[in-house]
Amino acid sequence: MIATVEPPRPPPQGQRILVDRKAAAQVPDTPVVFDCENVEVFYGTFRAVRGVTLKIQANQITAFIGPSGCGKTTVLRSLNRMHDVIPGARVAGKVRYHGVDLYAPEVSATEVRRRIGMVFQKPNPFPKSIYDNIAFGPRVNGISGKADLDVIVEKSLRSAALWDEVKDRLKNSALGMSGGQQQRLCIARTVAVEPEVVLMDEPCSALDPIATARIEELMRELKSRFTIVIVTHNMQQAARCSDRTAFFTTEVDSKNDRRTGTLVEYDQTSKIFSAPSDERTENYITGRFG
């Protein structure tokens, strides 16, 4: 089970998070990238998540919010088959990517992940040089010419707003960078393989507010080139940068005290934060959750 440690920081009682309604009301109807239908995720016999039905649209930022243990990360990882590497994990229901069932037997998880990249909660650069970190993905995909790689490395680092900080020390180890720089390096590394979708699993939870602001700014820039799905504990973050928001919560089975995450509500972010249709969403975003 992927558990997250920090508690959500709700705003003061009864106070709403402000969303610029005019800008947010114009979320365009772009093509559907992911079509999830009644998705369930099991770890062994334990059902961690049930009943997730939602459509994620292209070139938008979709945020997954909800309390700890509600299955946000679990659902996110089912979108690029990261559960395959966990023994006993299993996905039921349908996850369609441009209409293709991601869990069909002929689908290769490697091919899926090449198109759907992921940035993790904790920055996880390889213990290699900054250059080799970025060049890793392109090399795996068969690009080996030095000139080609140089171009990709510069372009990716510029995309992640990191180029000016590291251009003179590309041969240095990535482990010598600060946490915020490492996370932007991980974003650059993901961008370098030119995926269509970038999944982000609480990318800012280990970062200070300044580094967080940079990553959010980066997400808004990358939106034009990629579809972004972000899991976050920070409701302000979801309100600030996402177009659509999915609210998850935990249901407790009173018979055996088992907790299962489920999707409560999915809508445009402005709607979720101003006029949610479910009482549980309302309680969570106004801090009356509990």
Next chain:
Amino acid sequence: MTASSITNPPDLRARPSWRATKNTILMTAMGGAVVLVAIPLIAVLWSVVSRGIVMTFAQFPAFFTEAIPVVSRRPGPGMGPAILGTLLVTGGATVIAVPLGILGAVYLHEYGQSGTFARLVRFMSTVMTGVPSVVMGLFVYLTWTLAFGYSAFGGALALACLMLPVVIGSTEQMLKLVPPQLREAAYALGTTKSRTILTVVLPAALPGIVSGSLLAIARAAGETAPLLFAVGAATAYNPHLFSEANTALSVQIFGNANSSFPAAQERAWAAALTLVLLTFIVTLVARTFTARLALKR
């Protein structure tokens, strides 16, 4: 409560306690243990160096190049063939056991995991660690030496059998220490499992794998019993890996130390010092090489 109500400054000095006493007792015990462990090590080094250094470096580099005197009571230098033999036998064993051991560990940790076959292999490997080296020598004698005669390669086979479980065990431990986040990072970029192992997991575990392998090599270089069965005891140079009796430093130490002639005993001490130096140099070279590969922060 007002600020002025604090009149006496708090006493922050350490108070005598049972905890502090326990700390002192255990720290002393640990220090004692370090000394206890260091005494035999220093004693061994001292006796080898003090008794071997004159013969080893007296007519430098004669001791390292000249052949071993056929008549063992004749004084004078010569361990060249044994140095070459040790390099051939240990080098051969390394070439066999280290790649095989790393491949085995990769299978056990990355593919077999807790499957029945992997558990069987792991169990067998543990059992193999406990087999006495003389039994391993006997095994090679029966399966190889009886058919093909004495050779450096027979000795390499015997030492490889001894090294293999050590390399498997230490490499598997090192693979376990590679953070799963690194694998996830590679997978998320569309990397296949085999490529992830080759380009992320093994490089990350390399320093540990090198250390484990060096330990196995150092242990094998000093083995005597299996070589007596498989290598023989030549006194002249034999650069052939697969044919004719060869010799090794450990075998020469054993033979010469058993001799009643002072000249031979002197050569045994010098050969012992040579073996220590050889192991030291190999370790140093391998460590430098690994450090070169690892990036500076």
